[in-house]
Amino acid sequence: MKMKSILAGATLALLMSTAAHAGDVRIMWYSDGVEGEVMKDLVGRFMKENPGINIILDNVSYGVVREQLPVQLEAGNGPDIARVAQIKDNARHWLDLRPLVKDPKYWDDNFGAQADWMRPDGSKQISGFMTQITLTGGFANKTLFDQAGVEIPGPKATWEEWAAAAKKVKESQQVPFAMAIDRSGHRITAPLLSYGANYIGKDGKPAPLDKGAKDFLTKFVGWNQDGSFSKDVWVSAAGNTYRAAAEDFINGQLPFYYSGSWQVANLATKIGTNFDWVATGSPCGPVTCTGMPGGAALVAIKYTKNPKEVAQFMDWFAREEIVKEFSERTLFLPGHKAVVDKGGLDFKTDNALAKAALTKFVDASKTTSETALKLPAWRWSDTFYAAIVTRVGQTIAGELKIDDTFARIDADIAQKVKDAGQ
């Protein structure tokens, strides 16, 4: 009997792996919060409206999307649609939806601003659209500032002014750290740009670290050493592993936290009514006051066997009212021009702080600098991010001197460019 059930199981498993029905569309999806459930709901509605198409939603961890999906794609495997955050790196694997969608003009008008983020350089391809636009920015613990009697710096305040203010709060309120920034190259790029850094060389290849970049990194390492910044976050892993500093902020241990718009929902649920917090936008540097845009895209994949069905789903999901609903329910900033322009997003939260913060992020997106807007569409951004995080992390842990850090970052990036050319 045991044997029989094992045999049955074996055949079942073999069958399952080979049977891809016509009309099946697989979506690889990762979640940071509730978006998986919202998506499940929307997919269900789509299937009810389009009975011929069977959408299968594969929820995976982000690690799968980052590490395994590229390998699957190289082998010509993979799902039909995927939600990805490293959009540019794998652009050659995305399907061109232009001949397949009903109204390419609708796509160009509403998603045109980010279309370059997800297509090979120089092409006119429609690969998909952003499920979510993110923008980096700061959060301040208003209650801590109030208790310390320190005024929250205004919108034009610099990183130095923020550091000084947060330090006062730290000393008066006896919290362990004044500020923290996520261990992420994307996050730290925002202040670097505000200090005038530019990663992109004249030939479109990576340039060596310039004065702006070095200035801020030197300051940043100094701030970590004198305890202004929470050192824990940056030394807590090797390599370019991502670490968020949200926990300390949630615990009311941190006056100022630099992260981004995606934290809003997380902060709202975990902080609750423990203290008041506000989104502050990005502090300024000598050159500008920019945040870094980013986000996750839903893209169609070239190797699909059912391109028509894929396009049909993408068309449906890209509809204005669906994007609007998705954004409202997930508390994501939408990447759809008409939805943004018309405004009136009614984010589904009863947390007034979260609503205010989201509005603030929408405002802050208007001051995003030119360079910042270029980076998501630039092939070498991730290389830069990885090198900076790895080496700056080591420096803060005391393994490298600051000058060696710069030399190492440049060398790592140069090596990577060389590897890719091989």
Place this chain on the structure above:
Amino acid sequence: MGVASRFILRRKGGKGWHWTDIVTWLWLVGGLIIMFGPAVWLVFSSFKTPAGLAEFPPSILPYVTQQATVQGYDKPLQLFEAKLPDGSTRVLAEVRRIGIMSQMVDPKTPGELIRVNINDRTPVRTLSFATENYTQPFVHFDFLRYLWNSVFVTVTATLITLIVNSMAAFALSKYEFKGRSVAMLIILATLMVPLSVIMVPLYSIISSLGLFNNLWGVILPTVATPTGVFILRQYMLTIPDELIDAARMDKASEWQIYWRIVLPLTAPALAVLAIFSVVWRWNDFLWPLIVLSRRELYTLQVGLSIYSGELNVQWHFILAMTVVTMIPVVLVFIFLQRFITTGIAGTGLK
């Protein structure tokens, strides 16, 4: 009582406390705390809300702030123990907080607002198990399917491991043939190669064999474990060759010798290998995560990883599902405890 305490406090030689008795008891009690404590802590943590998990100082048991419905307010309000200017403490409900001042009401007399500095109030807390950490994943988590996949992988891999490895061990221990020491050497040399080192080429092999997104792609690479061959061979070496020669005299075929004589005599070693294979395959994480990216093929370990996002990790779900995946292992442990411990003692691990 007398018998029990005598039993528990049994000492060396029976008279007085020798220093080794003290060391023994310190070691055992310390061991009990260190070995079990962490797992218990994990179980308690898995019942905390996301906010509770992030809290410091943490509490051992999951607590939440008590709430009360107060007349005139739609939503339940949180209860605090507030110190009033006159020095008395009262249980008040918080209406709202503005900056560092909290506006509170007495649930009994909801009309009057009292302003309290937020440092002068402490929440009234009550024990509450966040069972939604468990129930919610069950709703949108295809638990039975994942469980079946895990069981299928574990059972199949273990059966194949036992058969294939015992056959190889039989050949390597009971036959003299050319290349035997080479085969043994290769197996021993690869005893030390960890999976993560050959991951990239193994992936391309799996992919070209079409075993990608297939449970067999998880099962096959793990079954020819060198450790298994090593353990079984060491044990079979202790079976006297005379037994086999006698069977050959009786016209037994080699297969019969393997099946009817060698295997039954190797039972303790097989039991140990079976138990370890079950535990290993059940706990496998990295490799299934790479091979399986379709929902209907997930094993439990892969299933629970979907709560790690790019920017946030939903720890409350991960902890709860970790506890769920631990349950079968703990059950195996409780029921087969004697087998495991005496089995290892009995294997040819000498």
Place this chain on the structure above:
Amino acid sequence: MSTTTNTSRLGSLLMTPVHLLMRIVDVPLRSLQKATGISGMAAFFLAPNMLIFGIFVLLPLVINFVYSMTGGTAFFLAERNFVGAEQYSRLFTCGSYLDPMSCQEDAFWTAVGNTFWFVILQVTLMILVALVTALILNRDLAARSFWRAVFFFPVLLSPVVVGLIWKWILQRQGLLNFGLYQFGVEPYTWLTDRNWTFVATIGVSLWAHMGFYALILLAGLQAIPKDLYEAAEMDGTKPARVFWRITLPLLMPNLLVVVVLALIRAVQIFDEVYVLTGGGPGTSTLYLTQYIYETGFASALRNPGLAAAASILMGLVLVVLTLIQLGIGQRGEKKGKR
């Protein structure tokens, strides 16, 4: 008593179809045996294992070697270019061989150094702790099987769970700080202090695997004939002397197995540390396997060729270690036969 007979009856009932199957299998195998002769059957018994082993272990090792001779970022061999020994020379490009930071691939040499110290310290401690535990469990204890179980329990947990459990204890909001807080000690970030983190990785791997080795040693202790001890007691030999002259020499074979297995496990350390510290702070708990995994697979700066070269070097060291162990083992086996 009756339950055991019931289970064995159930067992034999379940086994009936299996026996039948085996008898059917025997028919073609007999004719095979006629064709190949008795010693030829060795090949038959070895074949399935060697086939699977060859495809899924040996072949990847060979491919890995080819990988190490190619460059580029592509995963599939067909799209990679031959670069000869460039990856190896890159690994060995160093300003000074005494300072890992002077090398081009500083992370590799840091990982080598970390792994070296980890293995030495962890294996030494592992044997000491397992030996003490085994000696204690070998005493005339009440509820011995319970105590045995206590120490064995963590062996059954997956490395990921082990890492998770200890992360939940050692992190700033963790149990350890909570305990210290009760005594008025300020919370300390254990996982961002390079020395403590290194200690933590050793401690956690001890916690997770010690029980297994303790049981192997316990088996050896129980196999030592009681009359030897009785004789020693009659002679009035001091307990310490008994330990050094009787217990330890007779325990040697088991101790050897423990050393070998512990060594293998220690060199391969990865999952629990990856979950617990991620290799940090800085690179203080970056071990070789993690370096290879990240270089070849997980990092945005990935380079499969370099990872393959590093794994080949690691493999060479492991083979040397295995050969040494094999030499010792064979000497032991011969002694045993005599």
